[in-house]
Amino acid sequence: MPTHADYRLSQLDELEAESIHIFREVAAEFEKPVLMFSGGKDSICMMRLAEKAFYPAKIPFPVLQVDTGFDFPEVLSCRDSWVSRLGVRMIIASVDEALENGVIVDDGKMSRNRMQIGTLLHALEEGAFTAAFGGGRRDEEKARAKERVYSHRDEFGQWDPKMQRPELWSLYNGKIREGEHMRIFPLSNWTELDVWHYIAREGIEIPDIYLSHQREVIERDGMLLSNGDHLTLRAGETPSVRTVRFRTVGDMTLTGCVESDANTTADIIDEIAVARVTERGATRGDDRFSEAAMEDRKKEGYF
Amino acid sequence: MDLLRFATAGSVDDGKSTLIGRLLLDSKAIFEDQLEAVEATSSAKGYDYTDLALLTDGLRSEREQGITIDVAYRYFATPTRKFIIADTPGHVQYTRNMVTGASTADLGLVLVDARHGLTEQSRRHAVILSLLRVPHLVLAVNKMDLVDYDQAVFEKIQQEFTAFATKLTIPDLTIIPISALKGDNVVTRSEPMSWYEGPSLIHHLEHVHVASDRDLVDARLPVQFVVRPKSDDFHDYRGYAGMVAGGVLKPGDDVLVLPSGFTSRISAIDLFDQELTEAYPPMSVTVRLEDNLDVSRGDMICRPQNAPTPSQDIDAMICWMTNAPLRPRQKLAIKHTTRSGRAMVKDIQYRLDVNTLHRDLETKELGLNEIGRVQLRTTVPLLCDPYATNKTTGSFILIDEATGVTVGAGMINSTT
Structure with a gap:
């Protein structure tokens, strides 16, 4: 409980208070908010904050998940457990369905991750959502360091870095025009380590794949990828069983794991505190294509 | 561990990016892959050294133009504190970005080049930080290595700046001689500058006392959201959620609700499933009252003997942030705490020259990046305090x- 003789909050309590304020502000000012839930640690952290913001009432908006068809089963079961415990409505936007319905087109070159963009934008438009919460953090990547808490998107879902609104004090400007929407990043000021400290403090459920386990993996482009039906082995690649855990959660074809013995959230915190490579650099194939990969995808409407 | 937010100001030439790069690097907030990317870029461009400034260049469009277009936020932590840097560029749209960065800052860090001393720009930085009531200011006199760590050079700048600062509202001023490139007095004390007896920059950032910067006297809770579960377990629950903007609220306190003027008493303060014994800024809580009143978003819970005066006539300093100038009779939407309404410009009293503090009484409009004193009339009464007393209830957009x-960003002087 945040009670201190000098009336100072700890950094986690201050971050929590700021995020709760953002959730409430959006719920009060936007007609149709939605929470984009990936099942990853950041979106679980968001779910916890949303739960706290409206307690003892239920979260007053649905959650939306983009089903890539290659999601880790452990992540989906964790998602289901959260959704049923909180009694919140879930909308699933499937990449496969979007392909079938011609919402997006597979040209054979596009990764599943990129196909998510079209699927997501379509789901947001179909649901007429005016605000979509995302778990992005400014410490993740250079292009995100300038992201606003309220990030304006035009009627094409695009982000224009030069047209961002100045954000002052704790006054957020939620004005949008017909067809536009706002991406909301309540974890903007959190770091990877803050998220883990918070998960440890709150003792909340996360997908097992974040913790150390045995997994059959292959080594590709300096990353360890989970072996399975979703991968086509290239010449010279031989699967081996290693003791690993995941630092980020994306689709199985692109998200690498790291060798680790970290069994608890406390172990993870120790491991990250000395980590020398960013979570995305280490384990996300989608951000490694170019130095500006994230910037390009953001402009198109990526989370 | 607590949180300190600070805003940095200075141009590329002052070595600001190098300093930030060093803070991030020395506190291990920079990872190997980020450093490798920067090293690769530096050598591709034919530089002799790794350009730490590249660590903080965010967008490709900026890198192509070699400029920084916006406020960027950086994060690092030491064992005692977590830091959030609002890094503002020194080029175009300078004032707008600096005002934005300073609005949330506990501390402002201004850099000057020891070789050049105070410039118009460093004075402007100090003026803006003072206008935004950033309570702590650090002047880092950088590039001391290029003036042979000469004490006399430092002392001349120190005296000049101290004299200038007396004209401003700067409650706490610290001046530190550093070399961001060589690392002198950034993390560790500098040997060549043994004449300097003060703290290193990071030591000062870790220990600067910010506990008394918030208003803990005037109880203010702008109601943000009404929590009504309408469930069997919490059938009669009715809570007023918001972020405490001032004072300390306790169960049992008598309260006044504005603008209705109803009085009641706090029956409980909730944070999730815990009942708190007190709430203070910037906690986000849910307050329950003993009486069933009609309280909604935009209302303010305060104390019967200590309440803001509701007013539709506002006198404020406004920083204008768009190309088309602000003119008398102009109508705009206004957002103040959790209240929204419309405002009309009654008069532009003067434009403040942020370089000289000169008040230009002739100008009847405010252009982009200009700051001036403006009278507004609002459609709804604002429940406000002077910005000098409370930044949350004293500010609006x-x-x-x-x-x-x-x-536009506004800081309220008074109600008229």
Whole structure:
């Protein structure tokens, strides 16, 4: 409980208070908010904050998940457990369905991750959502360091870095025009380590794949990828069983794991505190294509 | 561990990016892959050294133009504190970005080049930090290595700046001689500058006392959201959620609700499933009252003997943030705490020259990046305090009604 003789909050309590304020502000000012839930640690952290913001009432908006068809089963079961415990409505936007319905087109070159963009934008438009919460953090990547808490998107879902609104004090400007929407990043000021400290403090459920386990993996482009039906082995690649855990959660074809013995959230915190490579650099194939990969995808409407 | 937010100001030439790069690097907030990317870029460009400034260049469009277009936020932590840096560029739209960065800062860090001393720009930085009531200011006299760590050079700048600062509102001023490139007095004390007896920059940032910066006297809770579960377990629950903007609230306190004027008593303060014994800024809590009143978003819970005066006539300093100038009779949307309404410009009293502090009484409009004293009339009464007393209840933003863009930031002097 945040009670201190000098009336100072700890950094986690201050971050929590700021995020709760953002959730409430959006719920009060936007007609149709939605929470984009990936099942990853950041979106679980968001779910916890949303739960706290409206307690003892239920979260007053649905959650939306983009089903890539290659999601880790452990992540989906964790998602289901959260959704049923909180009694919140879930909308699933499937990449496969979007392909079938011609919402997006597979040209054979596009990764599943990129196909998510079209699927997501379509789901947001179909649901007429005016605000979509995302778990992005400014410490993740250079292009995100300038992201606003309220990030304006035009009627094409695009982000224009030069047209961002100045954000002052704790006054957020939620004005949008017909067809536009706002991406909301309540974890903007959190770091990877803050998220883990918070998960440890709150003792909340996360997908097992974040913790150390045995997994059959292959080594590709300096990353360890989970072996399975979703991968086509290239010449010279031989699967081996290693003791690993995941630092980020994306689709199985692109998200690498790291060798680790970290069994608890406390172990993870120790491991990250000395980590020398960013979570995305280490384990996300989608951000490694170019130095500006994230910037390009953001402009198109990526989370 | 607590949190310190600080804003940095200075141009590329002052070595600001190098300093930030060093803070991030020395506190291990920079990872190997980020450093490798920067090293690769530096050598591709034919530089002799790794350009730490590249660590903080965010967008490709900026890198192509070699400029920084916006406020960027950086994060690092030491064992005692977590830091959030609002890094503001020194080029175009300078004032707008600096005002934005300073609005949330506990501390402002201004850099000057020891070889050049105080410039118009460093004075402007100090003026803006003072206007935004950033309580702590650090002047880092950088590039001391290029003046042979000469004490006399430092002392001349120190005296000049101290004299200038007396004209401003700067409650706490610290001046530190550093070399961001060589690392002198950044993390560790400098040997060549043994004449300097003060703290290193990081030591000062870790220990600067910020506990008394918030208003813990005047109880203010702008109601943000009414929590009504309408469930069997919490059938009669009715809570007023918001972020405490001032004072300390306790169960049993008598309260006044504005603008209705109803009085009641706090029956409980909730944070999730815990009942708190007190709430203070910037906690986000839910307050329950003993009586069933009609309280909604935009209302303010305060104390019967200590309440803001509701007013529709506002006198404020406004920083204008868009190309089309602000003019008398102009109508805009206004957002103040959790209240929204419309505002009309009654008069532009003067434009403040942020370089000289000169008040230009002739100008009847405010252009982009200009700051001036303005009288507004609002459609709804604002429940406000002077900005000098409370930054949350004393600030507002102005929004263009046609485009929805934030075009102005206001700091309330008084109600008239």
